[in-house]
Amino acid sequence: MSRPDAAVAAASEASKDSSQVRQKEMIARHFDRLAKSKETGEKSAYTFVPGNLSELLLSFDVLPVLPEINALQSAMRGRSAEYISVAEKLGHSEDVCTYVKSDIGMLKSGNVGPTGQRLPDPDLLLLSYTGCFTFMKWFELLQQEYSAPVSMLHVPYQADGKITDAMRTYVVDQLKRKVIPTLEQVTGRAYDEDRLKECLALSAKAEDDLVAVLKSARNRPSPIDSYFGAVYYVGPIFSSFRGTQEAVDYYKALREEIDERVAKKQGPVTPEGEMGAERFRIVVEGPPNWTSFRQFWKMFSDEGAVCVASTYAKVGGMYDLGFRHDPSRPLESLAEYCLGCYTNLSLPTRIDLIVKYLQEYEADGFLINSVKSCNSFSAGQLHILREVEARSGRPGGFIESDLVDPRYFSAANIKNRLESYFQMLQQKSPSSVGLAAAR
Amino acid sequence: MSAPGLAELLERAEALYLDYRLGAVKEWKQRTGGLAIGYMPIYAPRELLHAQGVLPVGLMGGRDDLEIIKGDAYYQSYICHIPRSTIELGLNGSLDALDGMLFPAICDVIRNLSGIWQMQFPDKLSHYLDLPQDFDPEMGGKFYRQDLEHLSELLVQRGARPLTAEALAHSIELYNAERREVQALYELRRLQPWKVPTHELYLVLRAALVLPVEESTAMFRQYHEAVAADQARKPVDQARVVLTGSFCEQPPLGLIKTLERAGCSIVDDDFVQVHRFIRSDIPASDDPLGALVNAFLTDGMASPTRYVDRGRKGDELVQRTKACGAEGLLFCAPSFCDPALLDQPMLVRAVEAEGVPWTAFKYSENSGQFQVIREQAGTFADSIKLWSNA
Numbered sequence: 156m157s158r159p160d161a162a163v164a165a166a167s168e169a170s171k172d173s174s175q176v177r178q179k180e181m182i183a184r185h186f187d188r189l190a191k192s193k194e195t196g197e198k199s200a201y202t203f204v205p206g207n208l209s210e211l212l213l214s215f216d217v218l219p220v221l222p223e224i225n226a227l228q229s230a231m232r233g234r235s236a237e238y239i240s241v242a243e244k245l246g247h248s249e250d251v252c253t254y255v256k257s258d259i260g261m262l263k264s265g266n267v268g269p270t271g272q273r274l275p276d277p278d279l280l281l282l283s284y285t286g287c288f289t290f291m292k293w294f295e296l297l298q299q300e301y302s303a304p305v306s307m308l309h310v311p312y313q314a315d316g317k318i319t320d321a322m323r324t325y326v327v328d329q330l331k332r333k334v335i336p337t338l339e340q341v342t343g344r345a346y347d348e349d350r351l352k353e354c355l356a357l358s359a360k361a362e363d364d365l366v367a368v369l370k371s372a373r374n375r376p377s378p379i380d381s382y383f384g385a386v387y388y389v390g391p392i393f394s395s396f397r398g399t400q401e402a403v404d405y406y407k408a409l410r411e412e413i414d415e416r417v418a419k420k421q422g423p424v425t426p427e428g429e430m431g432a433e434r435f436r437i438v439v440e441g442p443p444n445w446t447s448f449r450q451f452w453k454m455f456s457d458e459g460a461v462c463v464a465s466t467y468a469k470v471g472g473m474y475d476l477g478f479r480h481d482p483s484r485p486l487e488s489l490a491e492y493c494l495g496c497y498t499n500l501s502l503p504t505r506i507d508l509i510v511k512y513l514q515e516y517e518a519d520g521f522l523i524n525s526v527k528s529c530n531s532f533s534a535g536q537l538h539i540l541r542e543v544e545a546r547s548g549r550p551g552g553f554i555e556s557d558l559v560d561p562r563y564f565s566a567a568n569i570k571n572r573l574e575s576y577f578q579m580l581q582q583k584s585p586s587s588v589g590l591a592a593a594r
Numbered sequence: 595m596s597a598p599g600l601a602e603l604l605e606r607a608e609a610l611y612l613d614y615r616l617g618a619v620k621e622w623k624q625r626t627g628g629l630a631i632g633y634m635p636i637y638a639p640r641e642l643l644h645a646q647g648v649l650p651v652g653l654m655g656g657r658d659d660l661e662i663i664k665g666d667a668y669y670q671s672y673i674c675h676i677p678r679s680t681i682e683l684g685l686n687g688s689l690d691a692l693d694g695m696l697f698p699a700i701c702d703v704i705r706n707l708s709g710i711w712q713m714q715f716p717d718k719l720s721h722y723l724d725l726p727q728d729f730d731p732e733m734g735g736k737f738y739r740q741d742l743e744h745l746s747e748l749l750v751q752r753g754a755r756p757l758t759a760e761a762l763a764h765s766i767e768l769y770n771a772e773r774r775e776v777q778a779l780y781e782l783r784r785l786q787p788w789k790v791p792t793h794e795l796y797l798v799l800r801a802a803l804v805l806p807v808e809e810s811t812a813m814f815r816q817y818h819e820a821v822a823a824d825q826a827r828k829p830v831d832q833a834r835v836v837l838t839g840s841f842c843e844q845p846p847l848g849l850i851k852t853l854e855r856a857g858c859s860i861v862d863d864d865f866v867q868v869h870r871f872i873r874s875d876i877p878a879s880d881d882p883l884g885a886l887v888n889a890f891l892t893d894g895m896a897s898p899t900r901y902v903d904r905g906r907k908g909d910e911l912v913q914r915t916k917a918c919g920a921e922g923l924l925f926c927a928p929s930f931c932d933p934a935l936l937d938q939p940m941l942v943r944a945v946e947a948e949g950v951p952w953t954a955f956k957y958s959e960n961s962g963q964f965q966v967i968r969e970q971a972g973t974f975a976d977s978i979k980l981w982s983n984a
């Protein structure tokens with residue numbers, strides 16, 4: 156799935172928080188290293204966000220490149236339509252995930268990353284295959300473009316809502332017998348478990364602070380937007396920076412910033428600046444649209460709607476449910492991380508989670524943004540809608556869009572639907588909504 | 595026993611194919627008192643179920659005669675059709691004869707359907723068959739074996755008999771025999787396509803999904819004997835094509851007939867693949883479960899739902915196309931089918947490198963109009979014939 160350090164493109168104009176400035180610098184440095192990697196001899200691996208093995212890559216000094224991020228960054232820079240069209244002209248179907256097509260189109264158009272620098276060809280294709288079958292096809296496609304070795308990590312699905320010993324062992328075995336030997340071969344270095352443990356310890360620290368930030372949305376008003384805003388907050392930890400001191404420092408500073416907002420009873424910062432009074436507290440399921448990200452967010456913030464929890468912010472790990480990378484069990488912990496990402500959870504577990512969020516964050520309702528691209532998220536969302544409504548008693552809304560294909564973001568339509576939904580919330584629980592507005 | 599007449603056999607096959615309410619399964623259950631477990635495309639270890647006295651029942655969605663009343667409330671318009679017809683059949687009671695369902699790990703739609711099923715039918719067994727994408731016996735093999743052992747226990751909990759090595763070895767032999775019959779029919783069609791029109795073969799393949807293996811094997815054999823002996827079937831000059839992409843949601847029978855009428859002789863396909871997913875006999879072994887696992891790891895078809903970790907993507911399709919002397923390729927996939935459609939550009943690249951002509955179209959299991967496809971396939975067949983006669 157996606158992750159948003161890309162959101163930086165919008166963030167640069169959107170907010171002046173020092174954490175965002177810091178994040179922007181981190182990302183710029185990362186892409187700079189990637190661009191110079193052929194000169195410096197640094198190795199890079201193309202890999203995915205959910206179930207990524209950042210710490211392991213870091214322990215081998217391998218730089219990650221995340222194709223989903225490339226795709227969403229392309230969308231935020233207004234390039235994805237052109238890239239998708241390149242891919243479709245090459246025979247890619249209009250029916251399939253637009254992340255894949257945007258990435259392929261970008262690759263065919265020179266593979267220029269978000270900072271305007273060319274991305275290096277990979278030294279390794281690390282196919283960590285968590286939560287979505289499209290990843291597998293995506294890397295089969297990339298295999299045709301590059302000669303780099305491929306390492307495939309198959310992560311079983313939590314169909315019965317739990318991680319079994321057999322699943323954990325299967326993933327650990329693959330790490331030991333396939334992924335690590337391939338990394339050793341690509342880098343010419345031996346696996347260094349002590350280094351990995353150090354990275355995992357740093358991850359856990361940063362994860363603690365991220366969770367504190369996400370949980371701050373339990374306050375009224377919520378100091379953060381846990382869907383749109385969370386895109387920025389989860390950025391470093393979902394991707395290249397987990398396991399680094401940089402990430403620890405970033406999350407410490409972010410937490411301090413948010414604590415301060417809580418103390419001052421401030422709401423979230425939006426692309427338009429400080430948000431007005433909090434009128435609706437919403438839980439969101441499904442990824443955002445990236446081509447009209449700011450416009451989409453504004454449709455919420457204009458109505459005083461704050462997203463207090465989202466499932467999307469969990470595609471790179473379920474830290475808020477207690478998962479932490481654990482240096483005392485390095486490979487087992489990596490396996491559990493891969494197994495535990497949101498899109499690897501069964502539908503009943505996803506429903507339980509949304510119901511839990513509605514209660515825990517005292518939300519007025521929930522919204523599903525169903526994206527055409529993504530069967531992993533979308534197949535079953537109408538069932539989720541009905542079940543969550545029935546179990547929570549809170550009203551659900553349903554909108555349809557896409558990730559990075561602007562043809563499927565109908566602004567007028569979505570705005571209409573959102574306005575009707577918020578009106579309905581207002582009518583359904585005027586007292587609580589009024590109360591929230593008064594706070 | 596004398597083989598029934600061809601018309602009678604096909605009539606029965608068609609009736610089984612058309613019977614949404616699984617009358618044959620109900621009869622079998624009444625007769626044997628056994629459990630019946632449904633499975634979704636494209637592969638299920640039927641040998642294991644059979645060895646425990648369970649009837650494996652292959653489900654492949656609906657057709658254009660199935661009115662979708664509730665299923666559309668489960669799926670957005672941009673999701674393929676088979677999950678909505680499957681839910682419809684579950685909710686309208688058609689699948690009541692089944693004691694459970696297996697959902698093989700082939701795509702996110704089937705994966706998520708397994709969760710809906712768990713919730714909608716909590717009293718039935720619902721098992722996600724997490725087929726490995728790692729094909730090393732010590733990793734993917736070990737994991738898959740544990741999953742099968744778990745499934746076997748779940749069946750016992752529902753009243754099936756425990757799995758024994760002897761019973762499994764016997765079931766493997768029976769399915770080997772069935773597979774050989776199916777392969778022989780495919781071979782006959784390769785050699786004499788006019789003897790085995792695909793719209794007929796398809797019906798027999800579909801009918802076999804709801805029959806016990808002993809009966810389905812006999813049906814394949816009888817069909818083979820009947821068509822081989824039918825002197826009225828004369829060679830026709832049609833374009834020999836391989837059809838690919840239809841491994842899960844199935845095209846309507848009318849579409850298959852349309853392709854044939856448009857001048858295409860289908861000489862290989864990926865319909866109802868469960869009968870041939872494992873490519874050769876599973877060898878006899880002291881450890882039949884190990885042999886079943888190993889067959890999946892090492893001898894499964896290069897399906898788009900399966901990671902190709904060795905060799906070149908599309909190699910198998912090219913090799914199959916050559917082996918059956920096909921002159922062209924039809925990419926015929928369901929709309930919105932991720933595995934088929936994401937695979938397609940890679941397959942196209944492979945077949946183009948070999949100079950094989952191809953054309954592509956999409957369908958839905960409930961499509962009723964084939965005019966456009968008929969014209970496209972007709973033009974394609976004509977152009978092939980033109981080239982081959984040139």
Ligand code: SF4
Pocket residue numbers: 156157223252253254255286287288289290498528529530531532558
């Ligand atoms: S299908 Fe969904 S989870 Fe998979 S790559 Fe596309 S957007 Fe990500």
Ligand code: SF4
Pocket residue numbers: 674675676677700701702703704842843928930931932933934
């Ligand atoms: S038709 Fe394709 S996408 Fe739909 S369930 Fe089958 S394999 Fe999955």
